[in-house]
Amino acid sequence: MNVPSTHHQAWKDLLTGKQHYDFESFAVQMIVKRLSLKVSQHPSPEILSQSMRELREMFVQNVNAPKIQRDLHKLFRKEELQ
Structure with a gap:
């Protein structure tokens, strides 16, 4: 399963x-x-980008877990996950 890029x-x-x-x-x-709290407290493009990368990486590292997949x-x- 592919995890979409942070540009999504x-x-x-x-x-x-x-x-x-x-979420399950x-x-x-x-x-x-x-x-989300970090982004709301520091609403800069850099913080948002860093947070999106961190969240995506968590999904990538755990992509085989059924709850993560759901x-x-x-x-x-x-279709975007194929």
């Missing part, structure tokens, strides 16, 4: 609060909360 708008929408999801993975819930499907359309 879904990462930004998630971390800036434009989109909300009910507790790890995803925690990192999204932490990074959470990816919530974030991205299935």
Whole structure:
């Protein structure tokens, strides 16, 4: 399963609060909360970019976990993950 690049708008929408999801993975819930708070407290392009990279990397490192896969499907359309 491919994890979309940090250039995908879904990462930004998630971390800036434009989109909300009910994630299954507790790890995803925690990192999204932490990074969203960081982005809201320091709304610079650099912090947002760094946060998107960190979130994506967590998904990449855990892509084989079933809950992570289901959470990816919530974030991205299935066709984008093939």
